[in-house]
Amino acid sequence: MSGVDDVLDPRPRRVLVAGTSGVGKTTTAARIGAVLGIPHTEIDALYHGPDWQPRESFVADVDAFTSEPAWVTEWQYTSVRPLLAERADTLVWIDLRNTVALWRLVRRTVRRRLRRIEMWNGNVEPSLWTFFTDPEHIVRWGISTRNSTRRRMPALVREAPHLRIVRLRSQREIDRFVQHLARAHG
Template sequence: MHRPRRILVAGSSGSGKSTLARKASDRLGLPYTETDSLYHGPGWTVRESFVADVDDFTSGEAWVMEWQGSAVRQLMIDRAEVMLWLDLPTWRKMLQVTRRTLRRRLARVELWAGNTEPPLLAILTERDHIIRWAWRTRHEYDPWLERLCVERPGFVVRLRSHAQADAWLASHSSR
């Protein structure tokens, strides 16, 4: 079986893109960088080098990365061999993003460039709080991904559960 060497992981916020990307990196022995680490600067600003950093990383022969960032979306598609689409039920994504946000906030986990999750009450006041963002954008990329399924048969692997994702990894891994 062909083992892809340039893999994108797609899905809405909270679907588990980073977790799956890390697993793919580990099991397939491919370099991984978290897209958010290239995107977010101090104070949640966008890093000026974001596009150049993604361009540099994806110009390599092998890599795994989450598919996000409108400025680099097409560049990533053009360079990837396969896209793993985590298309989980909404309840599952919302449960995951809520648990992750609570864990990060309560433990004061440092994310990218010194940023941390905002206070929990911010969910009530900030339109772009990650939990509200996840709900509002939960279907935003579906039309793109569905179109890619038609335009590039075999490029998008639609995974509707973590078990399906693990099975795909197992079938492409020698570990």
Template sequence: MPSIEPQRPRRILVAGASGAGKSTLARRIAAACGLPYQEIDALFHGPDWTPRPSFVDDVTAFTDQPGWVTEWQYGEVQPMLAERAQLLVFLDYSRPRVMRQVISRTVRRRLSREELWNGNIGGPFHTFFTDPEHIVRWAWNTHGTRAALVDDAAARNPHLEVVRLRHPREAEAWFARVFRSSR
């Protein structure tokens, strides 16, 4: 009797603190699975960092597809995303690791004047002190809240498989096992 391979999830979220590497892992998963990927920040941020009025509708349209990968962010759509997803990968990295990653990314993006979403570029370094929602401050202040949000989503959505990864080496081993071994 031929063995039947379990079907891979086709609706996948990647959760974690800002700077943990959600977008990077989400892109890799999408490429490995041949699924569409949408960076959710690009749907949220309009020009001049203004929230896009079509954000919820755009997320709804993207997740109406039979398969997709995106990050699990933004409270107004998190419940819908968790309800629609089959798998939530949680990058539950330590605060020191996340802070190193978000600071180095922020500095690199600012020095290179990298365009992020819809023409936006990270603000000057001094905004760390003046903007309470500066990405580095946001990462610090919200780091400890992610686990409770993931646990709540899992409790509310029994169909949702949650994979919790505590270190990039663990994430790499998981990715290799799940996405590379079955090619």
């Protein structure tokens, strides 16, 4: 695994951003795309159709954009994780403390709900009350899957030895890494 200030040579061209719900994967992926000048595809937007239903074309859409020479996206969804790992050259693992990730997830969810922010294909966060009634509520999901990325990493290291993995453990490290990419490859 690489550190924050390690030189990533050759230049990252196909980048995954991994981590538990709420750590800032999408924001970081967009920042990486901007400094490297490569397109960011928000994978949630490909997965979620109207009324939160999975889109039938999801796997085909992921196959299509990952066939391109350069891209950045989040490492999510069991059905495409192997394909993403196979085609990526770099994985940025945001490994924040569970308390930080949970706080960010709750804050984001409440903000989106209160402001009725439309996310993908007309979807908005459901009523906050659904935290108590829906076992799939994003905050409950974040709690139940909070260590899943840590459990996946040893297998990923074995199964994708070509993949450079950069582990970032704080917002400061995330910011330093993005700045480093901008200086080295911008």
